[in-house]
Each structure stands twice: as C-alpha cells, then as structure tokens.
Amino acid sequence: MEKEGFVSLWVGNVQSFEELNRLLTVSYSDEGDFAPSIFAKHFEIRRYDDAVREAEYYEEASNDLSQLLEGFSYDEEIIPKFIAIEQEGLPNESNAVVLLYNFQYAGAVSESTILSNYLRFVGAVKYR
Numbered sequence: 001m002e003k004e005g006f007v008s009l010w011v012g013n014v015q016s017f018e019e020l021n022r023l024l025t026v027s028y029s030d031e032g033d034f035a036p037s038i039f040a041k042h043f044e045i046r047r048y049d050d051a052v053r054e055a056e057y058y059e060e061a062s063n064d065l066s067q068l069l070e071g072f073s074y075d076e077e078i079i080p081k082f083i084a085i086e087q088e089g090l091p092n093e094s095n096a097v098v099l100l101y102n103f104q105y106a107g108a109v110s111e112s113t114i115l116s117n118y119l120r121f122v123g124a125v126k127y128r
Helices: 017-024 038-042 065-069 075-085
Strands: 002-013 053-062 094-103 111-114 117-126
Touching (some): 002 075, 017 094, 038 111, 065 075, 065 094, 094 117
Antiparallel strands (some): 002 094, 002 117, 053 094, 111 117
16 A cells, blocks of 8 residues: 555566566556556555656575665665564575555565566565
8 A cells, every 4th residue: 555655575586677577567558547567466456656666686686685675765774674574584585676665565465476476575664
C-alpha cells in the first residue's frame, strides 16, 4: 500500500537485466487502463508509483545487503534498517534488488518464483 516515507525491499535472482525490466514493466491499455507488472501481479500489489521505483541487476550475486543497496536513494538511511531486519544476513546470494519508495508492503506474498526468476520480500522501513 502506498505510504509516504516508507520503502519496501525485494531481493532475489533473475536471469538478466532485460528480464528484471520485463518483470517490472507496467503498461496501459488503449483505453488508458492500468495493467500491473508481472512482479506486481505475483506479489498481489494492485498499484504503486513506478516513478519512485528503483531496481538493479548485478552480474555477480552477493549476500551482502549493504553492497547490494549501496548507491540507491537514501542508502545511508535504509541500509542499517534493512540489515537489522536480516540480522544474520541474506540466506542466499542475490543478483537483483527492487525498491518501492513511498510504499509499505504488508507481505501478503513473501516470496515468488516468476518465470524461472526468484524474488523475496525482505521488509519495509522508514526512509525519512
């Protein structure tokens, strides 16, 4: 659900940069109706502001959350908070990160395999 000042994080493994973009692409019908992304459908997200979504694909996977999140908006604020959620570190190496800003996901679906790609919801934290 859209909520000002929160950011929700997903990590996982995707096949390529192009595949990550394909999972996150939203579209509109000829009539202007919103069609959610494949990612949104699998995580039962009705709508989010794509303008404040950030995502990255890495050639080399890592289980170091601070390394995966470095360079994203508000990284100095959000890295320690997400590390506090994942106290023992990420259980598996990840090569993809999805951040939805001004969005507090309730975690209805905690993980999903989407067309041979895997994403897991880590949590939502305040970033400002």
